[in-house]
Amino acid sequence: SQTIHQWPATLVQPVGSPLSLECTVEGTSNPNLYWYRQAAGRGLQLLFYSVGIGQISSEVPQNLSASRPQDRQFILSSKKLLLSDSGFYLCAWSVSGDLEAFFGQGTRLTVV
Amino acid sequence: SQQGEEDPQALSIQEGENATMNCSYKTSINNLQWYRQNSGRGLVHLILIRSNEREKHSGRLRVTLDTSKKSSSLLITASRAADTASYFCATGPFSGGYNKLIFGAGTRLAVHP
Numbered sequence: 137s138q139t140i141h142q143w144p145a146t147l148v149q150p151v152g153s154p155l156s157l158e159c160t161v162e163g164t165s166n167p168n169l170y171w172y173r174q175a176a177g178r179g180l181q182l183l184f185y186s187v188g189i190g191q192i193s194s195e196v197p198q199n200l201s202a203s204r205p206q207d208r209q210f211i212l213s214s215k216k217l218l219l220s221d222s223g224f225y226l227c228a229w230s231v232s233g234d235l236e237a238f239f240g241q242g243t244r245l246t247v248v
Numbered sequence: 249s250q251q252g253e254e255d256p257q258a259l260s261i262q263e264g265e266n267a268t269m270n271c272s273y274k275t276s277i278n279n280l281q282w283y284r285q286n287s288g289r290g291l292v293h294l295i296l297i298r299s300n301e302r303e304k305h306s307g308r309l310r311v312t313l314d315t316s317k318k319s320s321s322l323l324i325t326a327s328r329a330a331d332t333a334s335y336f337c338a339t340g341p342f343s344g345g346y347n348k349l350i351f352g353a354g355t356r357l358a359v360h361p
Binding site for chain 1: 288289347349353
């Protein structure tokens with residue numbers, strides 16, 4: 137069966153520090169991978185999506201970047217965090233962009 | 249950008265009552281999905297309805313789709329306190345060469361015992 141792992145669950149980082157959030161998927165090949173951000177009490181904003189290794193599409197201009205060094209690994213990064221980067225980050229995968237997505241448990245990032 | 253918009257934003261009901269949430273979207277779709285999110289957790293897929301379907305059932309869930317109005321509704325019958333969560337609709341519009349799953353702002357449902 138397929139599983140998705142996302143870590144860490146919570147993270148408190150100072151302004152200006154780097155960020156690396158990792159997401160890995162097991163039990164499937166060539167998944168579509170997504171990073172979403174969710175502000176408190178709000179919907180999900182699509183940040184990045186990837187349809188293959190090294191193929192990253194950015195949805196909104198921001199202080200973040202994403203990479204897909206392996207087929208089932210998706211990394212969200214920042215060189216210098218801003219206060220506005222605080223939020224709940226969710227990784228997800230799907231077979232296709234318009235089919236069922238499977239989510240990780242999320243990372244709550246607080247930038248202080 | 250958001251493809252789907254849910255209403256109401258928040259809904260508070262008593263156990264045993266039915267809960268109806270609505271979703272509107274902007275572009276043509278192949279299907280529409282509904283997800284549930286417990287507080288502070290990831291989303292869980294509930295149901296997918298294809299564009300050529302008008303109604304679909306899964307347990308206590310009933311989803312309708314009206315492609316002419318670009319709208320969908322999720323009905324939870326005989327609600328339970330455990331149904332308390334946020335509910336999101338999502339579509340996968342084709343853009344930039346790919347289908348990308350886009351979510352609405354969600355409806356926060358509170359079911360009181």
